[in-house]
Amino acid sequence: MKTLFSINHRRLRKSLKTCHNFVRWHLTMAEIETRLFRYFVALAENKHFGRTALSLGISTPTLSNQIKKLETQLHARLVARKGNTEIELTDVGARFLERARTVLREAAAAEAVARQAARGEVGRIAIGFMTIVPLFGLIDKFVRGFQKLHPGIEVSLKQAPTMSQITSVLQRDLDFGFVRKPNRYPHSLRGFVVCRRAMMLALHSDHPLAHHDRIHPSQLRSESFVNYSPELDVGFWKHIDVIGEAGQFTPRITARVKDAITVLACVSAGHGVAVVSEAFKNVNMPNVVYRDFSMKPPMAPTSLIHRSDESGPAALAFIKFMRQHAISEKQGSD
Structure with missing residues (x-):
């Protein structure tokens, strides 16, 4: 029993010693200056202190001292001298050379990535968008266009209503948002208009007005309107009100919903008519047709929002692109 215990104890100590040496080796590797790796690799390739020192732009004694410093840190002899200046690698040195080259390659790669990130060439940004934005072609035009110029920047996309995007950008869950332009941007946010689209009328295909090519707002005096929920409409352009003013009536809103597709679904179900962006002509919703207004239609501006204190290189590159x-507010649809 005692003998078995002694054998197992010796094995345990040997195992722990191996583990300790492994950990100490990697901790030491992490603490060594990259410069020492570079000196050692150059010496290993030239096998001559004088020539190596000359290629590095340092004196031979300085190189010798740096190699000794490296050996001291590693607790290992890496080179054996052959005469005054020539050397050959020890077995340990030959094994260490492969690791040293790997360290230098990884350090160079890390430096390159850091420089690219600082220039905004690599990185990651998160962009929110309303349901309607892809119908405008903005995702293809802006996001795809940006990534063609900056292939090293990863872009993630998230669909969300305007108010959710504003909250997410403020909370730094998103970097940008394509939103309905507010009357005033919230504190700590900046934004600018990137698209303006005309509004038109969506109505059921069986509606009497569906036979008209153009509709004057006064013809909608007795209609029921489908609109967005109040929390989505507060502080934003109220296009239905503009139509009501033009037709000299107060619009009767009978349904409020949370997204654009549901607005069209309500129209398809015969719950009313809706003032929507012209981009919805691309949505093939059953029983829904679209008609232009005979007057100059209200315009729906889409803005890009971002934090006013944004400093990330990748994000700044996107702002510059956008x-x-x-x-301007005076420009029409682009």
Whole structure:
């Protein structure tokens, strides 16, 4: 029993010693200056202190001292001298050379990535968008266009209503949002218009007005309207009100829903008519047709929002790209 215990104890100590040496080796590797790896690799390749020192732009004694410093840190002899300046690698040195080259390659790669990130060439940004934005072609135009110029920047997309996007950008869950332009941007946010689209009327295909090519707002005086929920409409352009003013009536809203597709679903079900963006002509909703207004239609601006204190290189690169597509309030649809 005692003998068995002694054998197992010796095995345990040997195992722990191996584990300790492994951990100490990797901790030491992490603490060694990259410069020492570079000096050692150059010496291993030249096998001559004088030539190596000359190629590194340092003196031979300095190189010798740096190699000794490296050996001290590793608790191992890496080179054996052959004469005054020539050397050959020890078995340990030959094994260490492969690791040293790997360290230098990884350090160079890490430095390159850091420089690219600082220039905004690599990184990651998160962009929110309303349901309707892809129908405008904005995802293809802006996001795909940006990634063609910055292939190293990863872009993630998330569909969300305007108010949710604003909250997410403020909370840094999103970096940007394509939203309905608010009357005033919230504190700590900045934004600019990147798209403006005309509004039109969506109505059931069996509706009497569906036979008209153009509809004047006064013809909608007795109609029921489907609109967004109040929490989505507060602080934003109220296009139904604009139509009501033009037709000299107060619109009667009989249904409020939370997203654009549900608005069209209600129209399809015969629950009323809706003032929607012209982009919805691309949505083939059963029993729904779209008609232009005979008056100059209200315009729906879409803005890109971002944090006012944004400093990330990748995000700043996207802002710079999008600024090229900013349009003024006086401009029409792009």
